[in-house]
Amino acid sequence: MIERFKEAFREEAGELLGNLESNLLTLEKDPESAETIGAIFRAMHTLKGSSAMFGFDAVAAFTHELESIMVMLREGAFKADRRFIDLTLRSRDLIAALLTGSPAELGTDALTAEFKSYTEGRIAELEEAKRREAADAGADTLALQPNDVRRGDSPSVSGPLRRYRIQFAPEPGIFSNGTRPLLLMDELRRLGDLKISPLSDRIPPLEEIDPEKCYLAWDIELITEKEENAVRDVFIFVEGVCRLVIDKLPMPETMPAEAERVQRLGDILVERGVTTPDRIAAVMTEKKKLGEILVEEHIATTEQVNSALEEQAFQRQTKDSSRQELGTSSLRVASEKLDALVDLVGELVTMQARLNQTAIGLRDPNLSTIAEQFERLVSQLRDNAMSIRMLPIGSAFSRFRRVVRDLSAELGKEIELETAGAETELDKTVIERLNDPLVHLIRNSIDHGIEAPAERVRLGKPRSGIVRLSARHSGANVCIEVVDDGAGLDYDKILAKAVDRGLVPAGGSLSEQEVFHLIFAPGFSTAAKVTAVSGRGVGMDVVKREIEALGGSVVLASERGKGMSTTLKIPLTLAIIEGLLVRIGQAFYVLPLSVVDGCVEFRREAKARQTRRVMNYRTEILPYVALRELFGISGAFPAIEQIVVVNAPEHRLGLIVDEVIGDYQTVIKPLGRVFKGAEGVAGATILGDGKVALILDINKMANAAQRLEAIAR
Amino acid sequence: MATVKVLTWEGDQTVDKAVERKNELLKAFGQAHQVVVSLSLLGNVDLSFIQLLVSASLTARRNGKRFSMKGTVKPEFARSLVAAGYLAAGAVSANDVEAVFAAAGGEPGRP
Numbered sequence: 001m002i003e004r005f006k007e008a009f010r011e012e013a014g015e016l017l018g019n020l021e022s023n024l025l026t027l028e029k030d031p032e033s034a035e036t037i038g039a040i041f042r043a044m045h046t047l048k049g050s051s052a053m054f055g056f057d058a059v060a061a062f063t064h065e066l067e068s069i070m071v072m073l074r075e076g077a078f079k080a081d082r083r084f085i086d087l088t089l090r091s092r093d094l095i096a097a098l099l100t101g102s103p104a105e106l107g108t109d110a111l112t113a114e115f116k117s118y119t120e121g122r123i124a125e126l127e128e129a130k131r132r133e134a135a136d137a138g139a140d141t142l143a144l145q146p147n148d149v150r151r152g153d154s155p156s157v158s159g160p161l162r163r164y165r166i167q168f169a170p171e172p173g174i175f176s177n178g179t180r181p182l183l184l185m186d187e188l189r190r191l192g193d194l195k196i197s198p199l200s201d202r203i204p205p206l207e208e209i210d211p212e213k214c215y216l217a218w219d220i221e222l223i224t225e226k227e228e229n230a231v232r233d234v235f236i237f238v239e240g241v242c243r244l245v246i247d248k249l250p251m252p253e254t255m256p257a258e259a260e261r262v263q264r265l266g267d268i269l270v271e272r273g274v275t276t277p278d279r280i281a282a283v284m285t286e287k288k289k290l291g292e293i294l295v296e297e298h299i300a301t302t303e304q305v306n307s308a309l310e311e312q313a314f315q316r317q318t319k320d321s322s323r324q325e326l327g328t329s330s331l332r333v334a335s336e337k338l339d340a341l342v343d344l345v346g347e348l349v350t351m352q353a354r355l356n357q358t359a360i361g362l363r364d365p366n367l368s369t370i371a372e373q374f375e376r377l378v379s380q381l382r383d384n385a386m387s388i389r390m391l392p393i394g395s396a397f398s399r400f401r402r403v404v405r406d407l408s409a410e411l412g413k414e415i416e417l418e419t420a421g422a423e424t425e426l427d428k429t430v431i432e433r434l435n436d437p438l439v440h441l442i443r444n445s446i447d448h449g450i451e452a453p454a455e456r457v458r459l460g461k462p463r464s465g466i467v468r469l470s471a472r473h474s475g476a477n478v479c480i481e482v483v484d485d486g487a488g489l490d491y492d493k494i495l496a497k498a499v500d501r502g503l504v505p506a507g508g509s510l511s512e513q514e515v516f517h518l519i520f521a522p523g524f525s526t527a528a529k530v531t532a533v534s535g536r537g538v539g540m541d542v543v544k545r546e547i548e549a550l551g552g553s554v555v556l557a558s559e560r561g562k563g564m565s566t567t568l569k570i571p572l573t574l575a576i577i578e579g580l581l582v583r584i585g586q587a588f589y590v591l592p593l594s595v596v597d598g599c600v601e602f603r604r605e606a607k608a609r610q611t612r613r614v615m616n617y618r619t620e621i622l623p624y625v626a627l628r629e630l631f632g633i634s635g636a637f638p639a640i641e642q643i644v645v646v647n648a649p650e651h652r653l654g655l656i657v658d659e660v661i662g663d664y665q666t667v668i669k670p671l672g673r674v675f676k677g678a679e680g681v682a683g684a685t686i687l688g689d690g691k692v693a694l695i696l697d698i699n700k701m702a703n704a705a706q707r708l709e710a711i712a713r
Numbered sequence: 714m715a716t717v718k719v720l721t722w723e724g725d726q727t728v729d730k731a732v733e734r735k736n737e738l739l740k741a742f743g744q745a746h747q748v749v750v751s752l753s754l755l756g757n758v759d760l761s762f763i764q765l766l767v768s769a770s771l772t773a774r775r776n777g778k779r780f781s782m783k784g785t786v787k788p789e790f791a792r793s794l795v796a797a798g799y800l801a802a803g804a805v806s807a808n809d810v811e812a813v814f815a816a817a818g819g820e821p822g823r824p
Contacts, residue, residue: 175728175760175761180760181760182759182760182793182797185797186796189796196798197798198799198817200764200767200817203764203767203768203771203817204768204771205768205771205772205775206735206742206765206768206769206772207739207772209735209764209768211728211731211732211734211735211761211764212731212732212761214760214761214764215764216760216764216797218798220798303817306816365777372779376808376811376812376815379808380808380809380812383808383809473785578783578784578807580717580719593749593751593783593784594753594784594785596719596751597719597721598718598719598720598721599719659716660716660717661716661717662716662717662747663747663749663781663783
């Protein structure tokens with residue numbers, strides 16, 4: 001039992017140490033930041049207390065010494081300089097080693113002694129400097145002043161809060177005069193807390209709708225400090241072309257004691273003029289929910305009732321939030337529990353697919369409706385489960401600050417690390433597996449890419465080099481870029497090395513990308529010497545392999561003398577994908593929906609007369625591949641087949657299939673050792689009837705098709 | 714009749730494209746049992762487009778067909794839906810979008 005608690009403490013301590021490192025690097029850039037010093041002190045204090053409680057006595061004693069030094073820093077005995085940051089980072093590393101039982105560079109006594117010697121020396125220097133200053137000025141020695149902790153400004157409220165109910169119904173022709181109602185909503189949002197309920201019941205089906213007319217209206221609840229005129233001003237230019245009602249209502253907490261509850265649904269509908277109190281009283285005698293009865297008896301529409309319910313919920317939320325204390329908003333969950341949850345959700349997705357198939361087969365409309373609603377719930381559950389696994393990549397980025405700092409110090413270079421898109425989320429497993437490839441790419445940039453300061457100045461560059469890490473979403477993928485402003489890749493040098501190693505024949509002409517990608521060959525390195533940092537050539541091939549194992553791709557770009565960029569494109573999640581289920585013969589396949597552009601009919605006889613396998617698609621000419629032939633599936637093909645047009649990173653083409661069955665959420669199952677190397681197949685999934693469908697890797701499959709076609713010619 | 718028709722629209726969708734989009738939706742429903750709208754490339758949308766999605770959802774329901782939305786929701790598209798009051802601010806998935814339009818189109822069983 002105690003071991004379980006110790007493990008939980010180690011995890012929490014790991015987070016504290018991560019934050020500590022990050023704050024120390026921040027303090028190095030801004031030594032005067034009281035906020036950062038305070039955060040460092042709190043981390044030390046928490047570590048001291050928790051480690052003592054769980055029996056990590058060496059850690060507790062060591063952090064006690066560190067805490068005393070932090071107190072001096074906080075009280076302004078000295079300012080943090082590079083040496084101080086170095087010592088504290090080394091102390092942080094020592095604590096991490098003590099917690100995990102790993103070997104450490106120095107023991108706690110030795111590092112404590114070194115730290116104390118440093119602080120005593122600093123204090124002595126400062127006091128000597130002040131004595132000299134005082135002697136010059138003829139004044140008494142000044143006492144050291146404690147740091148003033150900056151206190152945040154408390155938010156000022158300019159006036160009492162007011163509550164308005166707004167009913168806004170634009171006239172149908174409002175679009176034709178250039179009015180954009182969404183901008184009015186944004187303007188209202190800037191006034192305060194807003195709850196908007198759209199009323200869509202006037203929107204007709206497609207056959208009847210005039211898409212240039214407005215059919216929407218809104219019920220809005222606004223809580224703001226502003227007076228009514230400020231609210232009316234939002235609609236000043238549209239007042240003549242809409243129905244606008246603005247009612248001022250009491251704030252929930254200012255209602256008299258007997259009304260100190262959230263308004264009842266019936267009261268809200270009466271206030272809005274939807275119905276009368278007598279009608280409400282009459283229906284209340286029936287033993288059903290008020291909302292249901294009002295809709296059944298056509299007293300109110302579904303949307304009017306829903307809108308009123310949302311206002312009620314908003315009132316409840318407003319009352320509760322004014323009383324509620326802010327508590328902990330997150331909790332720690334073991335990764336294994338999360339993985340088990342996702343596995344179960346995956347099984348549920350498979351069962352839902354089976355239910356769908358059964359419903360379609362039985363042609364029962366009631367069952368179909370249930371299956372559709374079930375599918376929606378399972379999708380939401382799936383999205384929720386997947387979102388729990390998603391973490392911002394910033395957690396990985398912050399680790400690299402230390403890597404850049406230590407490496408640049410080791411190599412005598414000056415390097416700034418810039419990051420962007422730290423809030424970009426991806427699957428936690430993907431982040432863990434990206435760590436080593438990214439560290440290697442950064443090391444390469446620092447060691448081989450960015451020049452020494454003197455060289456950079458000679459080249460007319462800033463003394464400090466830049467390594468930029470960025471992340472962004474791109475459809476169902478995330479793109480991570482590592483960019484530096486160093487020397488860039490040397491085309492001639494790489495080619496010469498490749499010829500020397502027999503990778504390419506001499507005298508051949510290769511494109512820039514082809515030459516750059518030679519650096520991914522195992523053991524390839526153009527480094528003149530092997531350093532402790534890099535140069536052994538064991539890194540880039542591992543990077544490519546690791547990224548491809550994640551289902552991603554690597555693209556290099558470089559400009560000689562200006563710098564280099566490496567772009568990693570990786571799927572957001574490894575577990576579940578949205579796909580398009582297709583059939584060829586008796587076999588089923590799944591195409592990732594993220595690459596599907598559309599489907600069109602294909603008539604084989606018409607195409608047979610063509611010598612080239614190309615098709616017209618919208619305004620383009622695209623090549624197509626018959627998957628039946630590629631996969632060697634025998635048997636008769638249907639009179640009318642389907643071409644699925646796909647966009648892969650390196651190909652845009654059509655794929656001929658017998659039948660497109662429909663969109664399909666799939667849980668990706670690995671192929672297993674025997675079939676792991678199958679080209680063009682990313683994984684497999686179990687269909688609702690127990691059959692196996694292969695999930696295609698479109699890019700690799702298209703490459704294989706290209707090769708086979710070249711051989712055939 | 715094809716089983717699925719995937720519609721992929723790119724960039725901003727505003728009232729000047731609304732008639733074209735309506736015709737594409739009508740044609741798609743005439744050609745397939747299920748129409749899937751890919752959201753991944755959508756940018757800013759205005760009310761005319763949002764109305765069309767609600768209308769399409771209603772049309773599908775009335776004709777016993779399916780109308781679904783897939784792909785990654787770009788922040789610009791999500792912002793338009795939040796501004797119109799269809800979604801709360803925060804992470805938005807294609808299923809969230811599909812669910813609100815299904816509800817707006819009058820899904821059976823809701824009060």
